[in-house]
Amino acid sequence: xxxxxxxxxxxxxxxxxxxxxxxxSGISDLSDHDHFCVGWFxxxxxxKKREGVALFDTGDGDTRYPSSADGRFTISxxxxxxxxxxQMDNLTPEDTGTYYxxxxxxGHCHGWQLLDPSHFRFWGQGxxxxxxx
Numbered sequence: 001x002x003x004x005x006x007x008x009x010x011x012x013x014x015x016x017x018x019x020x021x022x023x024x025s026g027i028s029d030l031s032d033h034d035h036f037c038v039g040w041f042x043x044x045x046x047x048k049k050r051e052g053v054a055l056f057d058t059g060d061g062d063t064r065y066p067s068s069a070d071g072r073f074t075i076s077x078x079x080x081x082x083x084x085x086x087q088m089d090n091l092t093p094e095d096t097g098t099y100y101x102x103x104x105x106x107g108h109c110h111g112w113q114l115l116d117p118s119h120f121r122f123w124g125q126g127x128x129x130x131x132x133x
Contacts, residue, residue: 002026002122004101008085009127017089020127022101024082027058030105035059037109039075040086041117042129044097052114053099056084064109091131098126 008020020040027036039055054075055064063075078085082103088095101124102117113119 002030002103004103004122004124006099006101006124006127009099009129011130011132012091014092014131014133016091016131017087018091018129020086020088020099020101020129021078022084022086022124023078023080024101024103024122027082027103035107036082036103036105037107037113037120038082038084038101038103039064039109039114039120040099041102041120042095042097042099043126044094047097050100050117052117054086055109055113057109058082059108062109064111064114066111066114088129091129093131093133096129096131098128100124100126 003025036058040053041050043050056075072090074087102120103122104120
């Protein structure tokens with residue numbers, strides 16, 4: 001059973017920073033654990049759509065960001081092989097929402113996966129992020 005545990009959400013003023021963390025348990029028990037893609041999606045206020053924020057390939061450390069990314073968010077490994085962090089800098093009120101850690105197997109991370117939340121079988125519980133103006 002794969003479980004994703006998130007931490008680090010909260011409230012910050014515009015221009016501030018937050019760091020989200022996600023640790024995954026149970027992945028190493030899977031036969032295809034060598035090729036897991038983990039990352040973050042978010043659901044912003046008043047928007048039902050879940051949008052990809054960043055992906056990290058646990059096999060080779062490759063990262064993927066959406067074409068709209070402006071360099072304020074950085075995904076990285078956080079110690080253990082299946083632990084990742086999302087550093088968010090210069091936050092704006094438009095970044096307010098719930099951030100979900102996601103994971104799935106199937107080879108390396110690809111950019112198209114940022115557009116397809118249904119691709120990811122495993123989801124964290126969601127971390128609320130509020131940016132005040």
